[in-house]
Amino acid sequence: MLFTSFSGSLVSRIPGAVHNTDTIWxxxxxxxxxxxxxxxxxxxxxGPLTITLQLKDKYGQTLVTRKMETEAFGDSNATRTTDAFLETECVENVATTEIIKATEESNGHRVSLPLSVFNPQDYHPLLITVSGKNVN
Known part of the structure; x- marks a missing residue:
């Protein structure tokens, strides 16, 4: 998913990306x-972001709604990325993640980000193989 953030003055920034990279049990x-x-x-x-996400099944039914928080990041190339975790009780049949709200802390205040700044993209990790073994 791509997003542009807004500062307290609502000045747009260059798009960045957010990917679901793993699920840990x-x-x-x-x-x-x-x-x-x-x-x-x-x-x-x-600034620190709070992103409200819904986990949905293949029919679009909401299974879980939770908030995910991030640390401040991106003020240099060394800190351009951060990892964030959405923790919840495991549910079956999760097919998609939908962003329903996002805010950024700016100058001590929470600023709502319009959802139109998010552009979904799908991430697929690389297939890992071991030499001499068949892939299942």
Whole structure:
């Protein structure tokens, strides 16, 4: 998903990316969905973000609604990315993630980001093989 953030003055920034990179299963039937956020390398930092996400099944029915928070990031190329986790009780048949709200902390205030700044993109990890073994 691509997004542009807005500062307190609502000045748009260069698009960055957010990907769901992994799902981690934890004891107690907890799932942590890992997301990588990238500001696009424009050296304009993001304040801490709060992103409200819905996990949906293939029919579009909402299974879970939770908030995911990030640290401030992106004020240099060294900090252009950050990882964030959405933790929730594991549910079956999750097919999509939908962003329903996003805010950024700017100058001590929360600023709502319009959802039109998000442009969904799908991430597919590389297939890993081991020499001499068949791939299942």
């Amino acid at each position: 934890l004891p107690g039937n907890i799932c942590a969905y890992q997301f990588r956020l990238d500001n696009g390398g424009n050296d304009e930092g993001f």
